[in-house]
Amino acid sequence: MQDEELNINRLIIKCLEGEIGPEEIEQLNETLAVSPEACKIYAETVFINSQISKPNNIGTYLFDTEKAFISSGFDEQLWRELAENEKSAPAVKIVQEPPVQELAENIAVKMKPKVNKVNLLTIIISTAALLLLLVHASLLQDRVTVDVATLTDSMQAKWADGSIALKKKDRLFTNQVFSLSEGLVEVETDSGVRLTVEGPAEFQVLPNADLYLNHGRVYASVTESGIGFTVAMANTKVIDLGTEFGVDVQESGTMELHVFKGKTTLVSGGSWLGKTAYTIAQNQARRVSDNGVTLEEIPIKNESFARVIQSETNQVWRGEPIDLADIVGNGNGLGTGQIQADINPLTGQFEGEGINYGKDRLGNGQYIPVPDNPYVDGVFVPDGDAPSVIVSSAGHTFAECPSTNNTFFMDIVNSQMRNPRVPALWEKVANGTGIYGTDISPSILMHANTGITFDLEAIRRDYPGCDSMRFTANAGLSLIMVREGNVSVWVLVDGKVRYSQPGITEKGREYPVEVMLQKTDRFLTLISTDGGDIDFPNIGDRATDSDWGIFVQPKLVFSDSAAD
């Protein structure tokens, strides 16, 4: 970095002297256009010059050169020092000073913005406030050590010999190098940035709560207060513009940037004078190599970075789909739920013993919250004859709800039912299309009439970077039940019907469901209602009899991740 400072100074001095050439002017203009730090250096250097030089004195050449040298005490030591500098100086043609007018004409070059044709990408300059963080920490002269972040979670973390071994709640100080040999740690900076660092990695936190990454993998989730957060590396910087992104730096210096949400500014280049700023947007990725000189576009790897770690459950989320059946089993969506666990739509309780299955029960006309799982907002028994069918804690209603007998036969179940008398009720190959309702192919069994609402906001909070996501599943009528069934399935978002398949009577036929979700969508509701058969009071003749609605592999899928 000091070489770059000296280069800028050199160009400024040459310019002041009227000795700068067209290429150098262009170089300096380009640098000043993209680098606020260069502008600062320019202003400070010119100010110094204005203080030490004298107006109307420079260039007059009216003094006695010989006397000036003698009086200045010019000596051999200075000559030797100049010789040392000359050894490292690039070759330059010594120009005879032309008359002022001619010199001025040479300098009057019309500037054109230079476009790098090899790496022609969008060049966007962010606000001065963001780019003030562009400079590497080595330019900061203050070596005061301050704490700027906290270690919030740690999973199987091992620290290198000689490195500070951090544990949960430890504060991270500047001017310290942290070497994580293996495992994962989560760090939260005071500026509102959450980082997941995966070892082996070596990093430092910088005074303005930025990060210097020598090598390793880091996932950054930046809140609004943290916009401008910068990850600095040897020859590259990534500046956040409101985003989630991952950076992977190899020990060779090759670096990959993957942007999952929002956009970043990537600044790369071997030296200041060659640095270029690029905007890298959502679902884009770049590789930088050759000391920051070569930049290439690469496919984004959606599930390659550890985004969230949960040390209590020893789980790492890398952006893979969230399993809603697992959540019905009181899990976190990553496989911690219980197979065969169920939620009672009358109480909102997780019924681990399978007590209330296989028995007709009347709904209570209420929307019941589920406090034991943060991702389930509530459950209910839909009945279109009721004054309104509330489907969320925010009061959304299911206006299109058909008339039902207000009866449900079974709780809402994660996969296989737990009744030993009836094992594997829906674990059967359906026309060769697959096996449903297992831990391999999880499903939510929703016998009519039941409904369940998931809290997307809570899911987004714990699984960041999922502004762009969709709900996918295969809906249908379970193959296993004995008698004929007739079920309708619905998918609502904030009370609005986004998918419906009425009157499903063909057992085992899959109806693909895909519902795009916006970041403002709050609640996702899955509902099954009887298909409209006549309701006789006799057991076996109810409208709900044999209406085993099922959502197979119900998932929240993020960005371009594969659904299956």
Next chain:
Amino acid sequence: MTIENLQKKDPKRPFLALYMKNQKVLYSFILSLCPNYIQADDILQETVLVMWDRFEELKDRDSFLAWGIQIARYKILNHRRKKTAGLWLSDEVLDRVNSESQKCLKEGSKRSEALQECLLKLSINERKLIALRYEQGASFAEISQKVNRSINGLYNTSAKIHNKLRLCVSKVLRQWELF
């Protein structure tokens, strides 16, 4: 026309005193937007001439500097419009460096004081080179011919000295903020 001649022609001593007090800042402003000594000198002289001619119009002597900067800005724009030689800063860059330069000017007196302290921290030979070039007025070409060294080497040395001074000034200002 030099300042000395102006003084002989019309001994407006208030003007001279005001000018001498504000000359450095005015020159700093011009040099920041027109980083070429010769052109900056030209613009400074044109500015001073206008200021001299219109001195009676200035009612508030306290705004002498602001008034001078205004005139200088006009002169600089004029030069750019005419595309007079040496205007190498693009319009976009001009805006950027102008805002940074304004910060330096605002704390001009503090920076000058800090610079004085930092000049003393230069090595003897570094001070000699600075004195030779900026006080004695020898050009780099003349110095290089005299010592039989390349101009490029001189630029490198000068760049190191300037960078050293710049970093020193920043450090001194920061230290002063703590007390």
